[in-house]
Amino acid sequence: MTARRLRFTGPESVEVERRAVPDPGPSEVRVETDVSAVSAGTEGLIYRGEAPTDLPSDETIDALEGDLSFPLTYGYAAVGRVTAAGADVDDEWLERRVFAYNPHESHFVADPETLVPVPDGISTRTAALFANAETAVTLVLDGQPAIGERVVVFGQGVVGLLTTALLAHSPVETLVTVDRLERRRSVGETFGADRAVDPADDIPTRIESIAGGRADLTYEVSGDPDALNDAVATTGFDGRVIVGSWYGTKSADLDLGGRFHRDRIAVRSSQVSTIAPRHEGRWSRERRHDVAWSWLRRLDLEDLLTHELPIERADEAYRLLEDRPDEAIQVLLTYE
Missing domain, CATH: 3.40.50.720 (NAD(P)-binding Rossmann-like Domain)
Incomplete structure (x- = not known):
């Protein structure tokens, strides 16, 4: 089995790279991705070559390294299952559904502290909307x-x-x-x-x-x-x-x-990577997470989830968002 990872290689150019499935280190887990959500806004800028190339990908997300110059991996809305755990990780993580601020790839390793468990009662497809919520x-x-x-x-x-x-x-x-x-x-x-x-x-x-x-x-x-x-x-x-x-x-x-x-x-x-100073005394990332999950459970969001495409057809996904935005709202990449 090989892992697949999406790479932005130039303006309006993406490719799927194959590599070995990574093994977790002692304090890491491996996640097998089920779906990841394409961000039409930020990823659209990257896809079109309209992102400032000297800007760090995101200094608050461990999985996003380097800057926004080509080639790069990107994405921040992956949902999957923990399929392996390092020796120092509690076995309770195994088979847990998680959301990760991680690029589009079929398998990845992560520190469990960077993962957000998906609550019961929320579908995997809906969970892919968590970052946007x-x-x-x-x-x-x-x-x-x-x-x-x-x-x-x-x-x-x-x-x-x-x-x-x-x-x-x-x-x-x-x-x-x-x-x-x-x-x-x-x-x-x-x-x-x-x-x-x-x-x-x-x-x-x-x-x-x-x-x-x-x-x-x-x-x-x-x-x-x-x-x-x-x-x-x-x-x-x-x-x-x-x-x-x-x-x-x-x-x-x-x-x-x-x-x-x-x-x-x-x-x-307004930007989600931080919490405004006037709210920091009462709000934490964890509290904000709880509120986002609560609304994902309460709202009927099926009208947002318009398209699913396998990662091998990622180029079609980006072209769809660019050329036919009247048809697409949220596009999901799948990893079967």
Whole structure:
């Protein structure tokens, strides 16, 4: 049996590398992957060659080494079973289902402390959404939606849709989503958005007419830097714009000469690798994990899981997300 690993070898070029199945060290376990989720946002930037090559892959994830220059392995949403354990590891880990922030590969070794056990009652496919659910929890924490507020979410990819689903269970007054793809707008409304609009419209005017005023809280998670201007323009006096998108090497050309200054609009980044300092006294990664699992259990997320392809067809998976995003939301790679 050989292990398979996905490598990004250049812009719009991936290959599947075969190697020996690794053996765990004394304090490690080996995981055999069942599925891994493709991140259309971050991995899309890498696939297109739009990620800054001198940036570390992720300094908070042990499995992601080096920088973002080609060739590289990447991915952070693998679900599988522990099939071997080192001499110093408790045998209770054997056959346990786990989530790992690990690149796309069929077998890997890891320190058990870096693995997140998958709770009972959550399917393996749904568990692959865990990293994105954790991001959505972080976005809601950082935005701090309050009762009666008007909230707008730009972008209805997986993270945007999960954020929409969480916000729909909060006491906000009006929840509006913005996305250029009709299918994703429809899913957003299924998840609880009051209205979903096309960015081709006059967004600030359209949202003001729907919500009865400008937004108190706006999320930009579309991955499109141009959307940030619309997000700012949509936000009212003393409102907050939470930027969950990572634009890579793409720059955002912002118009800050109009209402922005006088209206005291705050623009803040949100990123899941860390917990905002204002929350650290009460929130830990473990607590955030528990909340993410809780919502994965409560929500019906089948509409997100649109495609499954074996890792040998990974090139098709990335082309699907690039060329036919109206068909695909979350693509999973499988390892049978």
